[in-house]
Amino acid sequence: MKYFFIGDIHGCIDELRDLLDLANLNPTDQIVSLGDIVRKGPDPVACARLLRERKAKAVMGNNESRILRNPFRRAFQDRELMRYIRKLPTELDFPEINVRAVHGGVLPDGRRNRRAALTLRWLRKGKRGWEQSGQKKRDDEVFWSEVWDGERLVVYGHTPRKEPRIDHKAIGVDTGCVYGGKLTGVLFHGPGEWQLLQVSARRKYAD
Template sequence: MTGRIIAIGDIHGCHQEFSDLLALLNLAKDDRLILLGDLVNRGPDSCKVIDLARQHHATALLGNHELRLLAYHKTKDPSHLRETDIDTFSKLRPADWEYIGQMPLTHHEETLNTVFVHGGFLPGIPWQKQSAETVTNIQVIDAGGRPRKRADAPNAPFWADLWSGPPFVVYGHTPRPETYKLKWSLGIDTACVMGGALTAYILPEKRIVQVKARKKYFP
């Protein structure tokens, strides 16, 4: 009997909520955890989140926050950094950099015809061939067909609204008050760090489990 596959949305340093959710999930030996990127920044303790991820042998995908930190770590070019990155950068330990450095962009479960990713994909291009910049940052698609953030193109359609599969895509990155379920995708970033909830999606049973944020950590 194979275990469950459990995807968890953006944790953003919320180690207590991550711990609460893990307790609720009551993990069995064969269960596999897939963290959808952005383990770090904004919340109370990024290092404790990485410790928990490592302890539970999670597959942690690369998010845009990890991508920025890695870019600065390699280049020391401050243009890569945002305000909340600086605090995290100063606290990350050598083992954390090693962990972040080996994060894959995607995780594919062929038997379930499902791909896990942080941000999403541009429709019309094979998902395996899209850049780290695209798949970690995309939220909407502008009139020129370019991947953009919601804030930069507020009237543009969400990539998921234009994604007609296959595969089915489970993603984070775009915080919403509720999960965003469409025929070929499911968004599970429910804005824990902003006072929302931390969401897990369990396969093959297709069940959602959530814990409420203990407080609002980030505006």
Template sequence: MRTLFIGDVHGCSAELDALLMACDWRPGDRVVLVGDLVAKGPDSAGVVRRAREHGFQAVKGNHDAHVLRWHGGHAAKGKKLKPEHRQVLDTLSAADWAYMATLPSYLHFPDLNALAVHAGLVPGVPLTEQKEEFLFNLRSIAADGTPSKRLEAGEPWGSLWKGPELVIFGHDAMRGLQKHPFAVGLDSGCVYGGKLTAYVLPEGRFYSVPAARAYMAL
């Protein structure tokens, strides 16, 4: 069985369809979306519909968690909803929300010795003790070991991850595709006019398709 790990789709359903074609995807292949299925792009509902109708697995991204909080009436008090999130609240169906609510914050694939997570894992912290804040937002580790969601705060966390599991993640469109010994970053900025990228195991190949256009400024 092949497993297709796919970077941040952000509502880019046409590019998702094109990437699945480029990967020669067929029923029986396992597809894993590394989070941020929705928001910013043109067709969030179409992405969620494809994911649930085809039985794709996915982890929750920061934008997925954000719209789920608003949908559930748990948004932080006094915060305004941005248009790119309003559009998600206005278009997802009940079935789409039910699928979104099932998404875990990480997935473990023992057969591949791999993990999927949206943003990252703090090296040295056991999996069960990782905080959602970092699972959804981590980008960097400072010289003193402090984890951060900021790009400039230090080294990319994936460069410090020593395994043994291979971690496949997204979230970091500014750094783009990342290929570390034990971590692969797949956010190649599709919604910003970049590419949508897949990493396929066991073959270990990358596939990508260009965005039809930039749907948002990075």
């Protein structure tokens, strides 16, 4: 059984289909979305539907959380999608491959933290050690995955980059598909045995 973790989809249904074709999974393999399935891109409802059809698991992203908080963002008016989003956990743990899946990141103490799970990027040194900072880097701040040294390999999205970011104990796979970049997935054959798979965005859907 393999596990396939997919970065920020943002409604990019064509690229999601392309990536799943490329992965060529067996029916018993497990698909896991790393959150931000919705907003910005062309068809979030189709993406959520396809993930459900493939019995995918998913963690909540800050964009799912935003839709739940703000009734005016419930523009999809799709009750099935809203029900799906409401049930998403903030983290998923896969002891069998020693992986922890989260949208944003994990604080160095390793404790479950909803805010970090949804939005973590930069850490600053506080009185009691590292604490979560803002979404843009300032002086003396470090990206959380640079200092993460917990038991699990953390697979995450949220922070778009040209290429996936590989750290000692973390793999970041948001490659900005909705901004015209790539949709990236990481396929685990076993603990520590993984490969990156990517498809290019067919076009730029958002700035």
